[in-house]
Amino acid sequence: MNAISLKLFQGIGRYGVLLALVALILFGWLRYENFLGAFNVLSVLRYNSMFALVALGMCFVIITGGIDLSVGSTAALGSVVAALLSPYGVMPGLLGGLAAGLAVGACNAFIITRLNILPFITTLATMLAASGCALLLANNQSVSVSYETGFVELGQGDFLGFPIPAWIALITYLLGSLIINFTSFGRTVLAIGGNEDAARLMGLPAQRVKALVYLASGGLAGLAGVILAAQFGAGQPIEGVGWELFAIAAVVVGGTLLTGGVGSVASTLAGVLLLGLIFNILNFENGLGWISLSAYWQSVIRGAFLLLVVAIQARLSMHTEEAA
Amino acid sequence: MADTAATLPPAHRSPRFDVRRVLTRHGAWIALALLILVNFAITPNFATWQTLNVNLTQVCAIVIVGVGMTLVIATGGIDLSVGALMAIAGALAPLIFLGKLFPLPHPAVGIALAFVVPVLVAAALGWFNGWLVTRIRIQPIIATLVLFIAGRGIAQVFTNGNLQVFNLPSFQFIGLGRIFGIPFQAILMITIVVAAAWMLRRTVFGRQILAIGGNERAARLSGIPVASVKQRVYLISGLLSGIAGLIVIARNSAADANLVGLGMELDAIAAVAVGGTLLTGGRATVIGTLVGALIIQLVRYTLLANGVPDAAALVAKAAIIVLAVWLQRQSHR
Numbered sequence: 263m264n265a266i267s268l269k270l271f272q273g274i275g276r277y278g279v280l281l282a283l284v285a286l287i288l289f290g291w292l293r294y295e296n297f298l299g300a301f302n303v304l305s306v307l308r309y310n311s312m313f314a315l316v317a318l319g320m321c322f323v324i325i326t327g328g329i330d331l332s333v334g335s336t337a338a339l340g341s342v343v344a345a346l347l348s349p350y351g352v353m354p355g356l357l358g359g360l361a362a363g364l365a366v367g368a369c370n371a372f373i374i375t376r377l378n379i380l381p382f383i384t385t386l387a388t389m390l391a392a393s394g395c396a397l398l399l400a401n402n403q404s405v406s407v408s409y410e411t412g413f414v415e416l417g418q419g420d421f422l423g424f425p426i427p428a429w430i431a432l433i434t435y436l437l438g439s440l441i442i443n444f445t446s447f448g449r450t451v452l453a454i455g456g457n458e459d460a461a462r463l464m465g466l467p468a469q470r471v472k473a474l475v476y477l478a479s480g481g482l483a484g485l486a487g488v489i490l491a492a493q494f495g496a497g498q499p500i501e502g503v504g505w506e507l508f509a510i511a512a513v514v515v516g517g518t519l520l521t522g523g524v525g526s527v528a529s530t531l532a533g534v535l536l537l538g539l540i541f542n543i544l545n546f547e548n549g550l551g552w553i554s555l556s557a558y559w560q561s562v563i564r565g566a567f568l569l570l571v572v573a574i575q576a577r578l579s580m581h582t583e584e585a586a
Numbered sequence: 587m588a589d590t591a592a593t594l595p596p597a598h599r600s601p602r603f604d605v606r607r608v609l610t611r612h613g614a615w616i617a618l619a620l621l622i623l624v625n626f627a628i629t630p631n632f633a634t635w636q637t638l639n640v641n642l643t644q645v646c647a648i649v650i651v652g653v654g655m656t657l658v659i660a661t662g663g664i665d666l667s668v669g670a671l672m673a674i675a676g677a678l679a680p681l682i683f684l685g686k687l688f689p690l691p692h693p694a695v696g697i698a699l700a701f702v703v704p705v706l707v708a709a710a711l712g713w714f715n716g717w718l719v720t721r722i723r724i725q726p727i728i729a730t731l732v733l734f735i736a737g738r739g740i741a742q743v744f745t746n747g748n749l750q751v752f753n754l755p756s757f758q759f760i761g762l763g764r765i766f767g768i769p770f771q772a773i774l775m776i777t778i779v780v781a782a783a784w785m786l787r788r789t790v791f792g793r794q795i796l797a798i799g800g801n802e803r804a805a806r807l808s809g810i811p812v813a814s815v816k817q818r819v820y821l822i823s824g825l826l827s828g829i830a831g832l833i834v835i836a837r838n839s840a841a842d843a844n845l846v847g848l849g850m851e852l853d854a855i856a857a858v859a860v861g862g863t864l865l866t867g868g869r870a871t872v873i874g875t876l877v878g879a880l881i882i883q884l885v886r887y888t889l890l891a892n893g894v895p896d897a898a899a900l901v902a903k904a905a906i907i908v909l910a911v912w913l914q915r916q917s918h919r
Contacts, residue, residue: 329727331852379911380866382664382727383859386852387904394900402897503849507666507731514728558742565736572724572732 278574279516279532286539294546302542304425308417308493310538311427312337313508315486317534318431318438318527319479320509324518325442325525326475327455328374328381333483334505335393336366338498340487342396345405345497348413355413356488363484364477366392371473381476389506396499405497417492427489434482439527447471455524511564512537515571537564613913614862614877621884629891635767637887642772643837645883647672647830648853649775652861652875653782654712654823655854660786661819662799662867663719663726668827668854670737671711672847675704675831677741680750680841683757697757705828711737712824716817734851741843750841761836771833775876778826783872795819799867856882856903860910882906 290297316333323330344359366388373384407413419426442448450471453461462468486505491497516533518525541560548555625632651668658665681687683700690696711733718729755762763770786792794815797805806812827847835841861878863870882903889899 373908377908377912378915379908383855383865383907383911386855387907389852389904390856390900390907391904394897394904397897397900398895402895507734510728511731511735514731556743556746558739558747561739562736562743563739565732565734565739568728568735569718569732572728573718573722576723 278571279529279536283532283536283539286536286543290539290543290546294543294550297546304420304428306535306538306542307428307431308425310534311425311431312486312489312493313505313512313538314431314531314534315434315482315489316505317509317512317530318434319482320506321513321516321518321525321527321530322438322442322451322475323381323479324510324513325451325455326472327458328472328476329385329510330370330476330479331382331385331506332366332370332389332392333479333486333509334502335389335396336363336480336483336502337487337490337505338500338502339363339366339392339396339399340484341491341501342400342405342487342497342499343484344413344488344491345407346399348411348491349408351411352413352416355407355411355491356416356485359488359491360481360484363487364481366483367477367480370476370480374476375469375473393499400497400499402499404499405491407491407495407497409495414492414495417489417494427493430485430489434485435527435531442525442527447474451475452525508537511568514575515568517575519575537567540564540567613910614860614874614881617910618877618881618884621881621888625884625888625891629888632891639769639772641880641883641887642775643769644887645879646769646771646775647834647847647850648857648883649876649879650778650826650830650833651823651847651850652854652857652879653778653872654826655851656858656861656863656870656872656875657782657786657795657819658726658823659855659858659863659865660795660799660867660870661816662802663816663819664730664855665712665715665820665823666727666730666851667711667715667733667737668823668830669847669850670734670741671708671824671827672831672834672850673738673741673843674711674744675708675828676835676841676846677744677750677843678704678707679757679832679835680752681744683754684750684752694756697754700757701760701832704832705825708828708831709821709825712827713817713821715824716820719820720813720816738843741846745841745843747844751839752841753839758836758839761833761838771837774829774833778829779872779876786870786872791815791818796868796870799864799870801868853879853882856907859907862910862914864914865911878910 287298296302316337320330320333340359340363343362344355347358348355369388369391370381370385373379373388374381415426417427421429442451450461450466450468453464453466454468454471458468487497487502490501512533513525513530514533515536516526516529516531518530540563541557544555544557544560544563631637651672655665655668679700682703683690683693683696685696715726715730715733718724718732719726722729759770760774761771765773786795794805794810797808797810798812798815802812827850830850831846834846857879858875859865859878860881861871861874861876863874885902885906886896886899889902890896
């Protein structure tokens with residue numbers, strides 16, 4: 263394989279998700295009326311901002327070569343805590359949900375870095391624990407939020423004509439992107455994922471950075487829970503099932519390698535939007551009346567999409583290995 | 587443990603009775619024995635035939651799926667698709683014996699096909715997982731994530747998300763039948779566990795699985811057909827998931843594609859981990875997985891029977907998983 267086509271392949275690998283996103287948006291724009299109308303765009307952004315937050319944390323965790331399965335039930339726990347605290351005001355609800363997420367993240371960080379247990383099994387356990395705590399706090403039912411304190415604005419409100427949850431997601435992504443690219447913390451995250459032993463031998467604070475990454479993932483999941491509660495008017499202890507795998511899929515579709523060391527925050531956002539748009543386009547397609555695909559098709563299509571992306575990635579990395 | 591495949595090097599063996607080593611090596615058995623003793627003491631009506639049956643039937647599906655998961659994890663892989671494959675098998679069987687897919691010449695044919703076809707389909711999908719892992723070289727967690735996401739969707743599309751209710755004793759024997767008073771599913775479970783434990787310990791295929799999990803490159807260099815062994819392992823995992831799916835729908839007299847096997851991948855992985863199989867591969871115990879599943883089930887039963895809410899049982903389960911894996915780590919220091 264010559265150098266030019268190798269470059270081309272790598273380009274597709276890096277920008278593939280953006281190309282696919284642009285293609286999907288073009289497709290929707292040409293095919294459906296109102297697809298790019300303010301209402302549709304804003305509601306897609308509003309709804310997917312929760313997933314975007316969870317996926318951002320997952321992106322950092324995966325770059326270190328780990329995984330966080332607990333994010334879904336952490337979000338559920340965050341939503342319950344936020345809903346319970348919402349009568350006391352916006353801030354208590356917001357901070358409560360965030361604190362609940364950080365608490366789960368701290369558990370993960372402690373077990374993974376101090377007890378040296380694999381992230382997969384650790385976060386599997388804390389996933390169960392967080393879900394149990396959410397159910398206990400909520401007494402096995404959803405907890406309605408208070409509509410009097412303005413808490414629901416966090417999910418349903420707008421600021422400068424743009425949904426507040428989307429603002430929150432946008433700001434965290436900007437921060438995340440700055441952190442990974444321009445701080446020593448971010449470079450350490452990448453170094454750990456590339457080769458943890460080497461990073462440690464170079465004197466990088468590998469354990470501390472890993473702990474912070476899981477803490478951040480928990481906090482972001484808690485924040486997603488706050489938005490969940492505010493958007494749907496209730497803290498939902500059984501929501502969040504499968505969020506972790508959706509987030510992993512979004513991160514992988516965004517081109518972040520599951521083996522760690524490589525990854526991009528912006529591509530993760532593109533991955534979230536891509537998976538979210540598949541559902542949106544399915545709805546529009548049904549609206550046209552040509553076909554009638556039930557909502558169940560969305561998971562089939564998402565799965566097929568994930569397969570396509572990872573198969574291409576695997577091909578690309580094989581070519582890269584051969585060339586190198 | 588009877589079928590623990592790797593033994594500690596001789597240097598670790600001290601002639602004296604080492605409490606810590608016994609605790610970590612046989613921790614799962616000791617925990618199970620303690621749990622049973624505690625239950626005899628505090629749980630009302632524990633020592634009854636019915637309690638045994640309830641616990642056995644609840645643990646069957648997890649153990650059967652867990653056996654396949656043990657083998658997959660022994661090669662250093664993971665299979666997240668088991669729950670979705672259960673849903674597919676569970677959705678297919680009623681479609682077949684209710685004659686919704688194709689007309690049936692005779693009800694008995696329908697029942698026979700309802701046993702065979704869903705299990706074969708699940709096995710084929712398992713093979714597909716293995717194909718993705720070995721030929722396309724996708725990491726196991728991502729390769730099986732594809733079917734985790736798409737598989738349940740496929741089952742839901744088959745049934746349009748509807749609940750399929752049925753009453754067909756000859757099919758439901760797999761979940762409700764009894765032989766000499768013992769639930770048939772428990773007999774099936776024990777058979778599968780014993781067969782898999784024997785295979786892992788005594789056959790070339792079993793040793794190859796462990797060799798791959800221990801050091802894949804070394805296994806390849808020593809001439810083990812790594813790709814073909816791995817493919818068979820994923821196929822077995824799919825096949826066992828299919829059987830578990832049939833058991834669950836037979837027990838419920840209903841198939842709900844939204845619920846059959848939901849969360850099963852995590853239960854199975856938890857059972858494998860508590861049972862003492864190394865999650866990084868290379869050391870596996872099928873009997874341990876059975877014990878691990880029984881521990882998790884018994885803890886839940888103990889808490890529920892003594893009035894602790896189910897949600898708190900989840901927290902206890904989490905603690906057990908972390909504790910078990912941590913103890914195993916101590917023994918490898």
